[in-house]
Amino acid sequence: MTRIGITGHRNLAPDVSGAVADLVKAYLEPYGCEMVGLSCLADGADAVFAEAVVNAGAPLEAIVPAAGYREALPSEHHPVYDHLMEQAVLVHELPHSESEPGAHMAAGRLLVERCDRLVAVWDGQPARGHGGTADVVAYAWELGRPVTVLWPEGARR
Numbered sequence: 001m002t003r004i005g006i007t008g009h010r011n012l013a014p015d016v017s018g019a020v021a022d023l024v025k026a027y028l029e030p031y032g033c034e035m036v037g038l039s040c041l042a043d044g045a046d047a048v049f050a051e052a053v054v055n056a057g058a059p060l061e062a063i064v065p066a067a068g069y070r071e072a073l074p075s076e077h078h079p080v081y082d083h084l085m086e087q088a089v090l091v092h093e094l095p096h097s098e099s100e101p102g103a104h105m106a107a108g109r110l111l112v113e114r115c116d117r118l119v120a121v122w123d124g125q126p127a128r129g130h131g132g133t134a135d136v137v138a139y140a141w142e143l144g145r146p147v148t149v150l151w152p153e154g155a156r157r
Contacts, residue, residue, distance in 0.1 A: 002031060004053075005038040005111040007136035008045020008121025008150075009157055019152035020121050021048045025055075027119060027150060033057040038111050040065060040104075041084045043077040045121035045133075050084045061114070062088040065099060065107035072099035105131030112139050117146040123157055124149070 012020060024045075028035065037053030038061045039046045053060045062085055066072075070081055085091065092110060096103035108131055112118060118140045120133060127134040140147050 001034055001036055002117065003036045003038060003115045004028070004031070005115030005118045006046055006049035006121070007108060007111070007118060007133050007140075008049070009123065009133055010042050010044035010046075012044045012048075012157075016152060016155045016157075017044070017048060019155060020045060020150065021052070023150040023152065024049050024052045024119065024121070027148060028052050028056055028058075031056070031058070036061060038063060038115050039084075040069075040107050040111065041081050043074055043080070047077070047080050047084060048121070049119065050087075054084070054087045059089040060084065060087050061090045061092065063107045063111050064091060064093045065103040066094060066096035068097060069099040069103075101130035103131075105135060107131075108136035109139055112136060112143060112145055115145065117148065120147055120149045121151065122149050123151050123155070125157075 035058045039050040040063045120137045122133045
């Protein structure tokens with residue numbers, strides 16, 4: 001089974017989120033249930049990817065960067081996060097207490113190390129903070145992981 005991880009932008013506008021969902025679904029379709037998806041389940045790309053993995057009938061692994069991670073996510077995302085956590089067949093909890101950039105980068109590194117390939121929902125811009133999408137992509141490239149960048153043409157963050 002191919003292990004596919006996700007890194008990507010959060011706070012996607014509704015039209016961008018819909019386009020990203022279509023791109024992710026099309027990318028994952030050839031794998032069917034013969035994949036394992038790895039995600040931190042944040043709002044935005046992580047959740048869109050995780051939902052597509054679950055909808056394909058494939059196993060989902062969740063990575064929790066810190067004990068305070070869920071609370072640091074937008075409150076309107078909590079029901080989605082909780083639902084996806086219930087779907088996860090395996091949960092990797094990192095030992096950090098605060099949901100801060102160092103914990104997020106540690107989670108990104110673990111995700112890259114545990115996957116065979118990485119999907120990046122990325123506009124190609126530098127990370128807005130340590131542990132952002134660009135940093136996780138750079139780490140994947142450093143390890144020689146194949147990275148597929150998905151970004152809707154003409155979309156803005």
